[in-house]
Amino acid sequence: MSGRSSMRTPLERVRGLGSAHTGTGDFWRQRLTAVAMTLLIVPVIVVVIMLIGRNHAGAAQILGSIPIAIILLLFIVASTWHMKIGMQVVIEDYIHNEKLKIASVMANNFFCVAVALASIYAILKLSSGV
Amino acid sequence: MALSIVHRATGVALYFGTLLLAWWLIAAASGPTAYANVQAFTGSAIGKLIVFGYTWALMHHLCSGIRHFVWDLGYGFKANEREALTWGALVAGIALTVLVWIIAYAVGGGR
Numbered sequence: 001m002s003g004r005s006s007m008r009t010p011l012e013r014v015r016g017l018g019s020a021h022t023g024t025g026d027f028w029r030q031r032l033t034a035v036a037m038t039l040l041i042v043p044v045i046v047v048v049i050m051l052i053g054r055n056h057a058g059a060a061q062i063l064g065s066i067p068i069a070i071i072l073l074l075f076i077v078a079s080t081w082h083m084k085i086g087m088q089v090v091i092e093d094y095i096h097n098e099k100l101k102i103a104s105v106m107a108n109n110f111f112c113v114a115v116a117l118a119s120i121y122a123i124l125k126l127s128s129g130v
Numbered sequence: 131m132a133l134s135i136v137h138r139a140t141g142v143a144l145y146f147g148t149l150l151l152a153w154w155l156i157a158a159a160s161g162p163t164a165y166a167n168v169q170a171f172t173g174s175a176i177g178k179l180i181v182f183g184y185t186w187a188l189m190h191h192l193c194s195g196i197r198h199f200v201w202d203l204g205y206g207f208k209a210n211e212r213e214a215l216t217w218g219a220l221v222a223g224i225a226l227t228v229l230v231w232i233i234a235y236a237v238g239g240g241r
Contacts, residue, residue: 034195034199049237052234052241057162060165083141083145083148086145090138119152119155
């Protein structure tokens with residue numbers, strides 16, 4: 001920070017960034033992942049219905065097929081990303097203690113990355129048939 | 131109508147409900163015993179109730195989200211349009227939930 005005080009915020013520091021300090025990136029990605037899931041929801045529901053009532057061998061065979069694995073991978077990436085952004089908004093709206101807020105945002109990131117990677121790993125394992 | 135809080139609440143519910151989806155995929159990758167555990171849970175009364183609730187949360191959040199797309203595009207801000215969009219999302223979310231479960235039972239119920 002410079003010692004000079006001014007009523008005006010230096011434009012180069014705030015241009016396109018706003019109060020979140022990261023600009024409109026999260027706003028855009030929240031919409032991007034929402035549109036992706038809107039397109040993917042019908043195929044995903046079809047896959048889930050295909051699996052109802054099947055035993056492990058049948059389910060594993062369906063989940064390991066290439067088009068179904070790709071549909072689920074796309075949906076997992078879009079949904080966990082969307083979850084991360086959405087929960088961060090909720091945290092920032094309701095948690096006002098700064099330390100608790102930072103810890104919550106961190107936990108949110110850990111949770112979403114863990115859910116994403118565990119699910120992706122499971123699908124890749126099913127696809128490789130090991 | 132204050133439905134924006136329902137959009138948020140269903141979002142939070144789906145956030146934690148994703149654990150069920152992840153558990154199911156991991157179980158499928160783990161083997162028959164783990165998969166049978168998931169099926170025992172989703173086949174139980176409480177499991178069915180949770181999956182039904184999850185379906186409604188997903189369908190409502192989807193329809194309510196489409197309402198937000200309409201607003202993002204700059205339409206539907208008049209009072210009567212806002213009301214129509216909000217009620218439409220509520221009704222469509224419930225209707226789609228019932229429809230998905232009817233199809234699920236029709237297709238998978240006999241297996």
